[in-house]
Amino acid sequence: MKKKWRNRLKYLLLAPLLFILLVGCSDQKSTDSGKGVKEIEFFNQKPEISRQLKELANTYSEAHDDVKITVTTIGSGEGAAGLQAKFTSGNPPEIMMLGGTSEIDRYQDTLLEVSDLEVTNTIMEDLLEGALIDDSLLAIPMNVEGFGWMYNKEIFKEAGIDPESIETFDDFVEAVEKLDQQKEDLGIEEVFAFSGAEDYSSNQFSAHFTSPEFDHSILEAYEATELNWKYGDQMKAYMDLFNEYNIQPILGVNYSQSVEELFINSQVAMVHQGNWIVPTLNGIDSDFVEEKLGILPVFGENNETAKIVAGAPWYIGINSDIDDDVKEAAKDFVDWMYLSDEGQETLVHEMQMIPPQEGYDVEDITDSVSQIIYQEMLDENTSAMAHNQYPDGWFQLVLFPEFQRYLDGYSTWEEFEKNTSEGFQEMREQ
Structure with missing residues (x-):
C-alpha cells in the first residue's frame, strides 16, 4: 500500500x-x-x-x-x-x-x-x-486569504435573516431551513452550491475542523503524525446539512457552475469559498461584490465558536x-x-x-469580505490553514475520494474517519 x-x-x-x-x-x-x-x-x-x-x-x-x-x-x-x-x-x-x-x-x-x-x-x-x-x-x-460561507446579503435580507443573529451552529441550521422554506419566493434553486466535484473544496472545508485539533498552529499541523478527527462530529453535521440543501447531484457541481453561474446570478444563497473569488465576481458584476457579498464563519470546534480560516x-x-x-x-x-x-x-x-x-486602515482594503478577513487576522480570531500542511497527496488521494463517497451515501461517517485517518498516518510516515 x-x-x-x-x-x-x-x-x-x-x-x-x-x-x-x-x-x-x-x-x-x-x-x-x-x-x-x-x-x-x-x-x-x-x-x-x-x-x-x-x-x-x-x-x-x-x-x-x-x-x-x-x-x-x-x-x-x-x-x-x-x-x-x-x-x-x-x-x-x-x-x-x-x-x-x-x-x-x-x-x-x-x-x-x-x-x-x-x-x-x-x-x-x-x-x-x-x-x-x-x-x-x-x-x-x-x-x-480567508474562507468560510460566502453568502448573498440581499437574499438573507429578503428572507428576514440577520447574519449578526447567527451566534451558534443551531442558529445557522435555522437560517438554512428558513431559506429553504422560502425558495420559491426568493427565486433560488437551492440554499447551497457546494462544489463537490472539486478536490480542493473538500480540502479547504476540512481545515475548519482540523485546525482546532492542531491548536490552530501551522507548524503543529505540519509536524502531526496523526489526524484523529477530534472535531469530526462538527464536520459531519455541516456535511449532512449542506448535502441536504445543495444543488444536486452535489458531486457534479464544479467551481464555474457554483460561483460563476449559480451564486453570482442569485440562484443559491451560499457557497463555501474565499476572498479569491472577488476578482472573478468583479469581472462579471462588480455591483454584486459591493452590494451583495458577505462571509460567515464556521462553527468548527463546537456549537458556539465560529471562525474564518485565514492565513x-x-x-x-x-x-x-x-x-x-x-x-x-x-x-x-x-x-x-x-x-x-x-x-x-x-x-x-x-x-x-x-x-x-x-x-493598513481596514477601509483601504478593496472589498467588505476582505476587510472582515483582515480585521479577524488582526484580532487573532481565525483558524489556521491546516489544510496546506497535510501529507503530500493526502487530500487528493484519500480525503477527496472518501469525502465524495460519504456525500454520495456509499460509506458511513465511521468509515470516512477510519480511512482518512489511516491514510494520513501512512503518508506522513514516508
Whole structure:
C-alpha cells in the first residue's frame, strides 16, 4: 500500500518536460545580461497576478538602472514541479514564490534567512510561523486569504435573516431551513452550491475542523503524525446539512457552475469559498461584490465558536546561493514591494490581495469580505490553514475520494474517519 502513496505522479510526469523547457529558458537568460546589471528572476506560481507582477518589476527596474527583474510564471497546479525543475536544471530563481511550509522546508538549504528585511517587522506575527524552519525565518508571507460561507446579503435580507443573529451552529441550521422554506419566493434553486466535484473544496472545508485539533498552529499541523478527527462530529453535521440543501447531484457541481453561474446570478444563497473569488465576481458584476457579498464563519470546534480560516497560502523566499550584490538587490526589491507606495497600491488595489502586514486602515482594503478577513487576522480570531500542511497527496488521494463517497451515501461517517485517518498516518510516515 505504501508504494501507492509514493507515486507522486504529477512531479514524475511534469518535471522532465518542465526541465527541458526551463533549461532552454536558462540558455536565453544567460545572453540577456548587460555588463554590471544584476539580473533577478522572480518565480511566480499565481498566473492571475502575472501581469501586475511584471509591471511592478518593470517599475522597480526603471528606477534602478543596475537591476533587471524578470518574472517567470508557471501555475495551474504545475508551479511546484516547475520550481523543482528550475533547481534540477541548475538555474534556480533569485526570488521564488513558495506554496507553504512544505515547500519552504524542501528548499531550506538554499533559502536566505529574512528576519532582517524591513518588511518582516510589519508582518502579522502569526503569519510568520509557517516560514519558521528550525527557528530560522526563511520566507515572508506574500498575502492573506480567508474562507468560510460566502453568502448573498440581499437574499438573507429578503428572507428576514440577520447574519449578526447567527451566534451558534443551531442558529445557522435555522437560517438554512428558513431559506429553504422560502425558495420559491426568493427565486433560488437551492440554499447551497457546494462544489463537490472539486478536490480542493473538500480540502479547504476540512481545515475548519482540523485546525482546532492542531491548536490552530501551522507548524503543529505540519509536524502531526496523526489526524484523529477530534472535531469530526462538527464536520459531519455541516456535511449532512449542506448535502441536504445543495444543488444536486452535489458531486457534479464544479467551481464555474457554483460561483460563476449559480451564486453570482442569485440562484443559491451560499457557497463555501474565499476572498479569491472577488476578482472573478468583479469581472462579471462588480455591483454584486459591493452590494451583495458577505462571509460567515464556521462553527468548527463546537456549537458556539465560529471562525474564518485565514492565513498565508504563499510565501516569498530569496535564494541564498547567489552573489552578495544580487542578494542585496533581491532583498531591496522585496522590501520595496511591500513598503513603497507603488508596491502597496499594486498589492491591494490591482492584485486585490489582503496584505500580510499590520498598519493598513481596514477601509483601504478593496472589498467588505476582505476587510472582515483582515480585521479577524488582526484580532487573532481565525483558524489556521491546516489544510496546506497535510501529507503530500493526502487530500487528493484519500480525503477527496472518501469525502465524495460519504456525500454520495456509499460509506458511513465511521468509515470516512477510519480511512482518512489511516491514510494520513501512512503518508506522513514516508
